[in-house]
Amino acid sequence: MSVSVQRDDFDPGVESAALSQGRCDVGGVATFVGLVRAANEGSGVFAMTLEHYPGMTERALEEIAEEARSRWHLLGVRVIHRYGRLEPGERIVFVGVAAAHRGEAFAACEFIMDYLKTRAPFWKREETPEGARWVDARESDDSAAARWDDVEMRR
Amino acid sequence: MTVKILYFASLRDALGCAEESFTLPSGVSTVGDLRAFLADRGDRWHALAQGRNVRAALNQRMAGASEPVAPGDEIAFFPPVTGG
Numbered sequence: 302m303s304v305s306v307q308r309d310d311f312d313p314g315v316e317s318a319a320l321s322q323g324r325c326d327v328g329g330v331a332t333f334v335g336l337v338r339a340a341n342e343g344s345g346v347f348a349m350t351l352e353h354y355p356g357m358t359e360r361a362l363e364e365i366a367e368e369a370r371s372r373w374h375l376l377g378v379r380v381i382h383r384y385g386r387l388e389p390g391e392r393i394v395f396v397g398v399a400a401a402h403r404g405e406a407f408a409a410c411e412f413i414m415d416y417l418k419t420r421a422p423f424w425k426r427e428e429t430p431e432g433a434r435w436v437d438a439r440e441s442d443d444s445a446a447a448r449w450d451d452v453e454m455r456r
Numbered sequence: 457m458t459v460k461i462l463y464f465a466s467l468r469d470a471l472g473c474a475e476e477s478f479t480l481p482s483g484v485s486t487v488g489d490l491r492a493f494l495a496d497r498g499d500r501w502h503a504l505a506q507g508r509n510v511r512a513a514l515n516q517r518m519a520g521a522s523e524p525v526a527p528g529d530e531i532a533f534f535p536p537v538t539g540g
Contacts, residue, residue: 335540351539352465354532357516382539394540414540420518422532423539424465435466438509438536 303378304362306353308385311395320377320399327376331406332397333414339389341436344429349436351384351393354422358382365416369398372412373405380413382423412449419446457527461490464534467510470503480527487512488521490531504533511536 305311313334321327339346366378377399387393396413400406425436458479468474484493491512495504504510512519513532525531 353539354462354464354513354516354534357513357532360516361518418540419537421539422464422513422534422537424535425538426465435469435535436538438538 303366303380304359305381306355306358306362307381307383310383310392311381313392313395316379316381316395317397320379320397324376324399326401327399328401329403329406330377330397330399331403331410332395333410334392335394335414337387337389337391337393341427344427344431346389347428347430348386348388349425349427350386352424352426353382353384357422361421362417365413365420368416369409369413373400373409375400375405375409378409378413380417382417382421384423415442415445415449418442459490459525459527460530461494462530462532464532466535467503467533471500480525485524486521487514487519487523487525487531490525491521491533494533509536510534 313332317330317332320330337349362380362382366380369375369378375398379395379397381395383393396410398406398409398413400409419442427434427436458477461476461478463471463473481493484490491504491510492506495501510533514523514525515530
């Protein structure tokens with residue numbers, strides 16, 4: 302399965318290794334791991350709780366992975382996103398992409414993260430010294446996703 | 457003639473409602489119509505009013521205001537997503 306939405310932690314090393322396990326056509330694996338920061342927008346963050354839309358979340362991530370496969374020639378894609386309460390330093394998200402060459406792996410990994418940020422139905426609520434607050438979406442996330450609109454397929 | 461409506465995150469908190477079964481009134485044929493109808497309930501439902509930053513999904517796919525709704529559909533309203 303290439304997409305998982307789960308409460309539990311994951312092992313980035315195991316996930317990264319699995320993308321090239323037993324294969325001799327993979328020339329590179331690019332991975333991204335997103336973590337909980339202890340500060341956001343000037344406030345300390347004790348913890349955050351990630352809410353999601355069960356059913357839609359899995360489908361949205363699968364469609365994003367599929368879109369990446371249609372844009373680049375990829376040999377493996379793995380996306381894991383956690384939900385529930387997470388503390389600073391904990392892992393939130395893993396994206397791993399295997400390809401024959403690094404260009405495709407780097408680009409597809411970044412593309413998946415940019416699309417996930419604007420299309421996967423997750424919402425963060427932070428616990429701060431001033432109380433709990435929902436995290437606002439950033440316009441920079443929209444512009445990061447939009448820049449792929451003009452990118453030609455690089456195969 | 458009913459649809460299922462879900463609300464998530466800060467929007468659910470503002471509305472005090474996570475889910476409802478809703479009978480489509482005549483004249484409500486798109487996601488945008490539905491949103492406007494709900495916003496007209498007044499008071500806290502103004503959180504759904506035009507100009508508020510609300511996104512929608514129809515049957516678990518991101519949906520624009522012009523997409524048609526039909527009995528049996530699942531429609532969700534929520535703020536812009538903040539995962540990753």
